[in-house]
Amino acid sequence: MKIQIENIEFSYNGTPVLKNVTENIAKGDFVAIVGPNGSGKSTLLKCVNGILSTKKGTVLIDNKNLESYSSNELAKEIAYVPQSENKANPLNVFDTVLLGRKPYINWKPSDSDLEITANILKKLHLEHIAMKNINKLSGGQRQCVFIARALAQQPDVLLLDEPTANLDIRHQIEVLNLLKALSDNGHTIIMAVHDINLASRYCSKIMMLKDGAIFASGAKDIFTTENIEKLYDIKISIVHENGHLVIVPQGLN
């Protein structure tokens, strides 16, 4: 599914958070939204699936206005993985992932809902913990379970808010490999992320946000020393290694 974001604006209690953001995202794109804390990355994600409603501008999903989708229709097209989730819910992994079938379930999950859930658990290698309480898992496993729940919605678009935060480097690679494979399969993926090295290594498209506006966007060649220094107001140098870039921090401006 392609997503067209046109001139959207959003404000929390009168403070503008997003200003005139416009972007076209093609089917199968793996998009990283990068930018300093408070630049509006999470807000932008939430505007794309209508968790927050924009004050101005439109979001078109496959040329159809976001607002003309019913909330259930939208949940079958776009899934969202929040940044952090409270742990109060004593559900097991299977029930947690089955929750992703919610848009398809009226009263009782069908056998096909159970099959779909089981297949996703298998695909993500979570079978062995299927009956475990979600609160007893490590951070990495839990993140994979939440991605599995999003996949159970069978969406075309995945929105993820810092999916690699709190993960060790091995789990970061695991999660990003998984997302990359999904985007190669035609899923459109948009994630807010802080790690520029990972974004440039895995993503096909980068959006830089600064103070709620698009600072730069394009392929990973927009990761230039000048852009990054201006975006974060820091000093860095960039090292190239086998065609991939590594940011070396030098200091503050």
Added chain:
Amino acid sequence: MSIVAQYKSFTKRRILFILIVIVLLLVVSLFAIISGVAGISLHNVFSVAFGQGSDFAQQVVLKIRLPRILGAILAGTVLSVSGAVMQSILRNPLASPFTLGISGAAAFGAAFAIVVFGAGSNYSGSNDAVIVHNPYIVIASAFAWSIASLAVILLISKFRGATPEVMILSGIIISSLFSAGISALQYFANDVQLASVIFWSFGDLGRAGWNDVIILSIVLVPLLAFFFSQSWNYKSLQSGDELAKSLGVNVSKVRLTGMVAASLCTAVVVSFYGIIAFVGLVVPHIVRRCIGGDEQFLIPASAVFGGTFLLFSDTIARTIISPVILPVGILTSFIGAPLFLFLLIKGLGKGYWS
């Protein structure tokens, strides 16, 4: 075994739990109908059931025991289901049917009726108890004030958003406002009124009669059906408002309708029977410990377990220091508070409430 088969057997265990509790409820009901000072035996009960038996046995079984038993089951069911729903939609393990200040409001309403409308009086019965001589005015007033407090909370949610924090904080504030109101009424009350106000506040199923059992069932059946139909929405809310929205749930509508429904049926129970503490708080936690937190099973299981729990407590309250009958509200507090502490201590380190 495939994961689906594992999950299905997990589901079967949860259904089995509900069935076992239903059997337990029947056993406790039989036990309740034959215990007490009247000396009714199982044989008497069956004779009455087939339209025979002595007048005395008929009176005791049909006029006193049966409405009391049904009242206990219905009240326990209402309080426990409301508690389970409130804990889910407010994402707070301490939420109970009384979190939104329903008990305070109802108690104020009852005190208001007794002191201002003069609905209370002194009456020397077999237990030397003070009773309320015009119960319908008291019930109507308790219910009206509960609805008023609910309206205030809905109004606050309209301005500040229907978040768990806003609702819990407004509930606490409204409760303390009503308890100030009760103190003021008590200050101006005479001895008889004061005794009536205090006696009303003990949750007591001795007031149960056929009228309130019928009214409770009329209220309860559609509300239970409503809660069951919403169980997937409540399950989504547990994982956070944003996630629930992304799953297609209309968060504020689900939360507000759930609060209103739970408060309404709690208000009906409290208006009839007074404040029966801890049932709505503890029962959902016990059920979660047994079958996990999935609302699809938690709500029906809390319903049957709550009915059993309150009926059991009331039967103990009737018989423990027989012939004196304790108000069940006192007993549920004595059982509920230590049980809650036990669950809290045992629950730590098990990924529960962590």
